[in-house]
Amino acid sequence: MKHQVLTAALAVGFVLVALASGAHRRGAVAGATISGATALASIVALGRSARGAKPLQRALVVITATFLVRIALVAAGVVLVRRAGDSLAGFVVAFFVPYFAFAAVEGLFVHSLNRRTGPTA
Secondary structure (H helix, E strand, O other): OHHHHHHHHHHHHHHHHHHOOHHHHHHHHHHHHHHHHHHHHHHHHHHHHOOOOOHHHHHHHHHHHHHHHHHHHHHHHHHHHHHHOOOHHHHHHHHHHHHHHHHHHHHHHHHHHHHHHOOOO
8 A cells, every 4th residue: 555655645746846847837747647647547457456366467567567568658659749749858858767766665565565575486
């Protein structure tokens, strides 16, 4: 639960920072919102995948699926931001900086799953 709360707090924080980004605001808000929304979906899915057998393997499937969704959303976001004439640099920075923070939180969550499963040999 603490990883989900941390992810939600970071998502809100990154959107608030994007709102204060001046001329790059619209692109930055789009990037931070997409990054935060996918991170929230990912961490919730990771939490659900942790229940049951083989939580690490199930977590890997969730991480892979959300990574592919993120790739598609970044591509769509770049196209839409460009067509709207908004800041492409703001979008890219506001997506990828939070993405790496969210990836760290997801990594910590997966690491915590490893401690719960016990020895494998």
